[in-house]
Amino acid sequence: MSETSTPISDSSISKHRLPTNVVPKHYDLLIKTDLKALKFEGITSIQYANHVSIESESSTNVVALENVSYDEDVERTTVTLPQALKQGSSIRLSIKHSRELTNELMGYYFSAYKDEGKERHYSLTQFEATAARRAFPCWDEPMLKATFQIAMISREETVSLSNMPVISEGPVNNASINTDLFHDQDHAKWKYTQFEKTPVMSTYLVAFANGDFKYLESSYTSPLSGETRPLRIYATKDLIDQSQFALDVKAKVLPLYEQAFDIEYALPKLDTLVVHDFDAGAMENWGLITGRTTAFLVDPDRANVETKQIIAVTQSHEVAHMWFGNIATMKWWDNLWLNEGFATLMGEVIILNKVFPEWKVYSSFYNEHTSSALSLDATPSSHPVQVDVPSADEVGQIFDELSYSKAAASTSAFTSINALPMMLKHVPPVLRMLSVYAGEEKFLKGVSIYLKDHLYQNTVAEDLWKGIQQATDIPALMTNWTSKIGHPVLTVEETDDGIRIRQDRYLSTGVAEEEDNQTIWQIPLNILTVNPNGEASVDRQALLPTRETVYQLDIKQLWMLNQGATGFYRVLYPPRHLVKLGEEAARENSVLSAEDRLSLLSDAMTLASSGHATTSSALAFIDRLRSETDYLVWRAIQQSLGELTSTWWEQPEFEDLRDFFRTIVIPVVNKLGYEYPEGESIDISELRTTVIGVAASLGAVEVVQKLKQWFDIYIETGSDKHIPPDLLMSTFATATRFGGKREWEACRKAYTNPPTPWIETCSSIGLCSVRSDELIEETFKFVKTEVQSHNLWRYFDILGCNVKVGRKLFSFFQDNYDDLYKRLDGTFQFGDLVKGVSSLMSTQSDANDLREFFKHKDTSKINLAVDQSLDIIIAKAHWLERSKGDVKTWLDGWKKNNKIAEGL
Template sequence: MWSVLGRVSTIQRLHAACVSYVPCASPPGVRHLFNLPRARHAPSFQPFLSHQKSSYCAMAPLDKYRLPVNVEPRHYDVTIWTDLKTFKFGGFVNISLDIHEETSTVELNTNDLDLGTASIYSDVSQSEQLQSGQTIDKDLQRVTFVFPNALPAGSKAQLKVAFNGVLKSSMTGYYMSAWEQDGQTKYYSLTQFEPTDARAAFPCWDEPLLKATFAITMVSHADTINLSNMPAISEEIYEPGSSASNQSSEMSTLLSSLPLEQKWKISKFQTTPKMSTYIVAFANGPFVFLEQKAAFALDVAARVIPIYETVFDVEYPLPKLDTLVASDFDAGAMENWGLITGRTTALLLDPARADIHAKKNVAMTQSHEVAHMWFGNITTMRWWDNLYLNEGFATLMGEVIILNKIFPEWKANSEFISDHLQSALALDAKLSSHPIEVECPDANHINQIFDALSYSKAASVLRMLCDYVGEEKFLKGVSLYLKNNLYGNTVTNDLFEGISSATGFDTVRIMDNWIKQQGFPVVTVTENANGIHVRQDRFLETGQVDPKENETIWNIPLSILTTTPNGQVKTDKSAILEEREKDISLDTKRPFKLNAGTVGVYRVLYTPERLAKIAAEASKENSIFSLDDRMGILYDVNALSKAGLAKLSDTLTVIDLWSNEKEYLVLSTVAETLGSLTATFWESPDTLEGIRALIRSLFVPIVKRLGYEYSADEPLDVTQLRTLAISISGGAGNDQGVIDELKSRFAHYIATGDDSKIPADLESSIFNAAVKYGGRTEYDAIVKIAEKPKTPTARLAAIRAMGSTRDPALLDETFSYILTKSRDQDITYSFRGLQANTHARRRLAAFFKENYDSLMTRFEGNFTMKHLVSISFGALSTKKDVESIEAFFKDKDTSKYNMALAQMLETIRTRVAYIERSFNDLNDWLAKWEKRSKL
C-alpha cells in the first residue's frame, strides 16, 4: 500500500496508446489498463498452483484472533450488486472448500453485513443442507454457520450465502466516493480491503495465508463501468422483467429483485490467480475518458514493468493492470492485483502545472504499487507480523532501485536518506517503537503497524544488506525468493534463504536482530595508538539506556571510508562489528568516516575533535565525503545532540562550517535541521529570532542569486534549491523581503485572476504567506482554491494554508470547515497546517479534545485516527502538556491508536528534556555567531 488511469492496448509493451477513465468530467478517478501479452516465464494459472506450498500444513496454531484451520477456501464465485442511487450493495458467494477435519460448523469472517441463510453442498453426500444455526461475533468479526450433518475430513464442499450491505463514506471495505459536477454531487464505489476489510464486502476467509481464486461478477446500473482485478469476459444489459439467459438460480433471484425502472449491466470477469482476500478489488461508477493528466503515471508504469520482470526474472502474470484514482482514499495508494487504487494527489498531475515534488510523488507511488504486484501479490507474507516483506521491499525496489533506473537525475538513493532512513531512525529511537517483525494478533494492532518501521526501517535494513552483499547478488537472491515461493506465503527465513543462496553469506546470522529486535545501535568511535576503538549500544532519543534495554548485539556493517597514502578514496565494506566492542587498525592521521554513503541503519558518535575534522573535510570543494556522507554527518550529530550525547552547538558548528555548500540535498538537510529547531524553541521568542537570523544568513543569499523565476531547461538541483531557499527564508526564516515578494504574487492573482505569477514550485509558500500575513480577502480566496482547484496539489496547498492564519476568527472558520466541509481523506492536511502555525497549536489540541467523540466515530475504521492523535499534540513542549494529555486519554479506549499515543508522549517528554538541557548552549552559540557575523 502507499505510510492512478486508461487503456493501453499493446502489441509490444513499450509502444502503447493510452485511454484513461475518470468519473464524468471531474478527476476523482482515473484508469490505466495494460493489456499485456501472456507471460513467457511466469507459470500459467493451472501449473502455478502446484508451486504453492500447502496452506493447511503451514498455518499458524489456532488462537483467539485466527480462524480455525479445519476448513480452507479454494475458490470464490462472488456476485456483487451495486446501486449508486440508494447506496446499497449486496450479492452472494459460492465458495469451494477443502474440509481438512470432520466438522458440522464453518467459521469465516464477516463485518457489518446482513447475511442470508447459508447452505452447503458436500461431494460425499452429493446433497445440499441448509444451516441449522448462524452466530455472529461482532468483536472478532466472524460468523459461524452450523449444519445438521457433519462434513467428512478430506471431502470437498460448496458454501453458499447471500449478503447485503450499505455503501458508506468510510474509505474502508466497499464504500462510496463523491465529487461535484456542475453543482451536483455524483457518486461511484470502490474497495479498500487491506488489511482486514474484505469481510465488510462479502463473507470470506479474510487472512493472507488463506489464498484462493476469485471469479467476480458485478451487477450495476447500465450506464456505469465495472472494474475488477481481471479483464471482463462478458457484459450484457439486463432489463427487469425480461428473461436472463444461462443464469444460476441465485442470480435469477437477485435479478428479479432489482428495481423495475432501471436497466442493469452484468459484467463477468476472468478468474484470478490464487490470491489473498486483501488484494481483491472492484469498482463501479460513471467513468469517462481522461488522457492528459494520466500520461505521466502511465509512462512510469509502462517503463517499470519490464524492468521488474527482468530484475526478478518473473513476468507480470495478469493480462492487464488498471489503476483507479479516487476522490476519497484513506491511504496513499493500494496494490490490488490488476487494479491499483489511490488518491488523486498521489497519482495525478497536470504536466503544465506540476512541480518536481508532484512528479516524484506520482512516480514513486506508481512504482511502489507496481512492485507489490510481485512483493505481496505473487508472494505474500504468511501473516501481518511480516508486513515488511511487502512494504519494505516495495519501498526499496519501487522508490529507490527501480526508480533510479528511469530517473537517475532524481538521486533517489540519496533522497532515500531523508525520506526514509531518518524517519525510521527517529521513530525507532523511542522505547515505544516496535521490531520490524512485530506481533499483531488483532485488527487494532494490524492497522497500527502500517508505519515508518514496516516501510522505512524495513527498506533501510534491506538497503544496508544490499550494499553489504552487492546489489547484483542481492537482486539475484530476491529473484530466487520469489521463484521459490510463487503464489505462496512466506516468512522472514524464506527471504533469507534466497539471499543466502545467491550470495554465500549467512544472511540469517547477519540480519536476524535487525528484523526481530526493536531499536538500532549507536557506534561510539574513540582513537588509540593503533587506530580506532568502536563500541555499540542501543540508541534512544533520550540518550539514557537502561541496561535491560541494551542487551541486543547487532551485526553492523561498518563500511569504513579512508584514503590511501596517495589520496585515493577507498571503502572497506568487509568490516563488521559483531560484538559489543573491538579495536580496528586504521591510520587516523588521514581522514576517515564510518558508515560510508550513510547506508547503515545506525548512528555514529565521534569525539568532538574528530567530528570537527570530519566536518572541516566535508566543507571542502572536492571533499572525499560524498553527498550521502554529508547528509549522514549532519543527521547524526543533530540526533546525537537531541539525545544529549553531543552538544546542540556541535550541530550548529557543522552547519556554520558548511555555509558554502552547493548541493540541494545537503542544504535541504540543513534547512530541515534548523526548521526543527524553530519548531522546538517556538515558545522562546529571543532564541527563535536568533535561529531565524542564522536561517536568513544561509538561505536569503541563495534566493537573491537564483531569483524567483523557473526555467524548463535549468538543472534539477537549481529548481529544487530555489524552491527550498524561498520556502525556508519566507517561512521559518521570516525574511521580510521574501515574504513581501510572495504576498505580492498572490495579490496579483486576487486583483487579476491571473495565476501566472504563482509557479507550481512556489504554490505552497505563496499560499501560506498570503494567509499568514493577510486577512479576510486572502483567506476567502484560498478557500475558493481549496474547493475548486486547478490541480490536486493546489487543493492540498490551499487546505494547509487555511491553517496558517493568525486571525482568531479565521481560525474558528478553519476549525468549523474541518467539521462540516473537509473530506475525510483531507483532514490530516488541515491538522498539519494548524500544527505548523504557532498561533494555532494549542487551539488544535483543544479542538481535538472537544471533538474527540465525533472524530472517533468518523475515523474509527481506518488509518486516520492514529495520525490525528500524533498531529494534534505532537508539537507541544512542556511538562504541563504531557500531564494534560495523559489526563485526557486516561479514561479513553486507546486500543486503535495506543502505539501512536505512546510515541507522541515520548516525543514531547524528549523535547522537554532537550530544551532544558540545550537552552543555554544554544543561546551562547547564537550570541557568539551573531558577534562574528557583524565583524
C-alpha cells in the first residue's frame, strides 16, 4: 500500500518524469515468493494490476477503481479517481499483482545454481536504476523518498532477507495477513517474515531476497556511539566457505567511514548477499548489499592478489554508498556522479589505503581510473560528468567510465572485474584533483559538512561544493569539470625565464576546432622543479585559471607538470624536454615517482595517437624504460601495447612491434622467474604477474612452454595446485592460444563447473583466446548456448581483443543481434557488447560498416556506446594514416641498432 501526501514543487517536468501533485510517503509491501513455481505475488505492480482500490484517511470506505490506464512509452500507470481529492489529503492505494520470476537480472528475478547436480533457484532484487517498478507499484524516482514496511511469505525451508532486520517470523497461519494473496491450503509449509520499517529511502535501494542461504557472521563496534552491529554475508552452501575475506573487509572499513564522515552508519545491520547471476558487479542496497560471485568470493587456500583486491574494492565501494547515495541521494540521475564518484574515491582509495597500504592504491589509481576516463572523455561524443537524463531509458547509458572514473579521477583505485567493460566501474579523478589541491583532511571535512547538511535528503552538485568551500576556503574549481564536456591538454613551451602554459580541449580525433574549444578549466598544475643540488619540490598551489600563463622557473633544470598524476588532463611537452624527462625516468633513484613515469608514458602514447606528437617519440620513451621495476609502470606499458595492437594489428609492422616489446619484457621475466616465495613483497609479486602475462601474450617461447606445461598437468590431474594462483589467468589463456581442442575442452569443462569464481573467469579468458577458425566458431556456439547472460560482456570484451578473431566478432554480433538484444534488454550490458565488437576496428571502412548496421536499429538505449565506438574507430584510422611511416622508420632504425635475440 502507498500513503500519499501533499505535493512538492517542480517547475520543469518532462513527459518522462512523474508529476508531483501526489507523492509517496510510506509503502507497505507484502511479497509472496514461490521458488518452485517461479512466481511471486503481492500488493503492487501497477503494470500487472488486476484489482485496485483506494481508501481515504477520513473514511473507512474502500472504493474499487476500474479506470486504470498504462502508457508503455513512459512506463506510467494512471488511476482516475471517482471524485476529486482535497488538496493536502492523504489516501491509501492498494494494488494486487502477480508475475513470473524470470532470469532477466532486473526487477525481482531468480538466480540458478547447481546443488548436487540438480538445478535450484533463489530470488533477489536489482532495482537500480528504474526496475523497482517491475516488482511493485511505486514512484520510481530517486527524489521521491518514502519509508518501507516489508513483509514476505515464503516456503518454510528458505531464508528471507531485506534491507532491515527481521521483527518476527513464523507460520503463515499464525500471522494476520491479507489472505487474498494466499492460495495454498497447506499453510504449514509457508512462513511469514516481517522486517523493521526503513528510514526514508529511494525505491532503487529497496531490496528483498528469498532462498536456501547460509551465512557467516561478524560485527563491528561504532567508534562514535560504541554500539555493536551485526554483519553477515549470505551465499548458497557451495559458496559460503569462500566468503570470509569479504566479510572481514566489511568489518574493517565500516568504523573507518564513520570516523571519516563523523556520521554513524544508519541501520541496525549490514548484510551482503553473494549472487550467481548478476548484471552489474555489485549493488549498494541499503542494509543488503548484493553482487557477483567474482566480486565477493575467494578460495582461502588459493587466494591470488588480484581477486583479493577485487573483493576489497567492491565491498568497500558498496559500503561507501551507505553514506553517498543511500543517506544523501542525488535528486535525479544527472547527478549520478555524486554517488559513484565518491564511492570510488572513498571506497577504493582513501579508506582502502588505510586497510591495505601495501596495495599502493593511490599510485594504481591512474592506471585503473584516470587513464580510462581520459580516453573516453576525449571522444567528440563524450558527455559531461553531470549529464541531462530526460528519460528512464537513458539512465543506463551514463553508468560508464565518466560517471565512475572521471569524477573520481584524481584518486587511486583498482578496477573490479565487473567494471572492466562498463564502469570502471566506477568521477574520482576530478574529485581527487580537488582533494589534493585543497588537502585531503580539509576535503573530507567539507564532505562531512555536506553529508550532515543533507541527511536523508536529496542533493545536487552545488550542495557538495558549498560543503567543501566551508571547510577549505578555496574558490569553486569544479563547475566546468563536471558540467562541461571533455578535458584539457596543456601545451608547454620554454621561454627565457620559464615556461608558457596554454590550455585547449583535448580530442582523440585531433586538434579541437574553435567551436569545440570554448571551455576554460581552473587547472591545478602541481609543478615539480629540481634545483641544481638535485633536490625536488612541488608547487601545489599553482593554478591555471585562464587560457594561458607564464610560470617562472629555471629551464636548465628538470621540471614537469602534474606531479603525482593527480590532474585530469594531458601535458604536451617540447620534444627536447620529453627526451630529458625520459632520461630521468630511466635513471635509478629518479626524482620522478612511479605515478609520474606512468602518466608521462600515457600522455606520450595518447598524444601520439591524436596527432599532437609523434608515435616514434612514445616508442622511444618506452624503450628507455627497459630497467623499470615498478609493476604499475609496467601495467602502463601493457596498456600502450594494447593501444598499438588494436590499431596496428593488420599492418606489416605489427610483428616488429611485438618483437620490440618482447626485448623489453623477457629480461625482466628471466630475472624474476616463476616462483612466488613466501614473504615476498607484493610489489615484486605483482611485477612478476604482470610481466609474465605480457610476455605470454607476446608469444615469448620460454614463457609459453612453461605455462603450457603447467596446463598439461592440470588436464591430466584435474588439480591447479601446482600453478601459482596469480598466474592462473595467464596459464589458461596461453594454453588455448597456443593449444587446440584438448585445451579448449578443458576450459569449457572448468567454466561449466568451476570450483571457484576465479577459475570461472580464467576459463572464460581461455575460451576467448583461441586462434584457429574452428575453435573460434566453437567459442561462438558456446557463447550462444552456454554462457549466462550476465557474463556475455566478458566474452565480447576478450574476444574483441583477439586479433585472430578480428572482425569475425562483428559478423557474429550482426547474425545474433536480435537474440543478444532480447537477452540483455533492460540490463546495463548491451552497450559493452558494442564496445567489444568494435575493439579491433581501425579503418574508415569499419566505421562505415558499424554506422550502416545501426542505421535502422533502435539505438535509444545504446546511442552513447555506438557514438563513442565510432569516434574511437575514426581516431584510430587517423592515427594509422598519420603515423604508419613514422612507426616504420623508427622500427627500422631500432632493428639496425638492436640485435633481436633468437627465440623471442
